[in-house]
Amino acid sequence: MSKLTLISHHLCPYVQRAAIALFEKNVPFERITIDLANKPDWFLEISPLGKVPLLRIEQADGSETVLFESSVICEYLEETQAGAALHPADPLTRARHRGWMEFGSSVLSDLWGYETAEDRLQLDVKRAALIAKFTTIEGALADGPYFSGSSFSLVDAVFAPVFRYFDLFDTLGDSGIFDGLERVRRWRKALAERASAKSAVGEDYPQRLMQFLKTHNSILLRPSVAA
Structure with a gap:
């Protein structure tokens, strides 16, 4: 091996x-x-x-x-590697999943701008971009709990780290980014409970992310700004 x-x-x-x-x-x-x-x-x-x-x-x-x-x-x-398949067997569905994996990377790009924003204007621009992207994916989600239904896939592996950011961001204020997006909310909850997603980071992840925000002088840390 x-x-x-x-x-x-x-x-x-x-x-x-x-x-x-x-x-x-x-x-x-x-x-x-x-x-x-x-x-x-x-x-x-x-x-x-x-x-x-x-x-x-x-x-x-x-x-x-x-x-x-x-x-x-x-x-x-x-x-x-053996184990449960993380890609659909159907070529067309598999290609669609790969597209949504790339979409997840574009969400991460907006997230970078959101978490490192030092002024309100930049924060609002990135917040609007994130709302637009999560609204788009709301329409693409199946009934859950995962991206395409009951089977965990690589699309889920891409988005679990995306949602993890908001576990800390939510403690700083209500951004409203997920308002009205019930399927996205359910998906976020299911991914947060997945053992593989939990194990992907160390226990000190929140503290390290907080330090990252401080190092970048993030506006999210200013009282009443993140909301």
């Missing part, structure tokens, strides 16, 4: 996608967490983009391969 090592960062949502896929497939793996503000030389030597996640695959014959980009890692795990 190959030895798998996930090169990680404490907060990275893309790392969480890969970790969730590994947990869902029940694949043993080692996890190495690095500081992206002080990237070690060995990491830069094996990461073409200087980003996480990386999946290091050590074969029984001693050879080693490093995969980068979370979508590539998740697809590789789906194709090579």
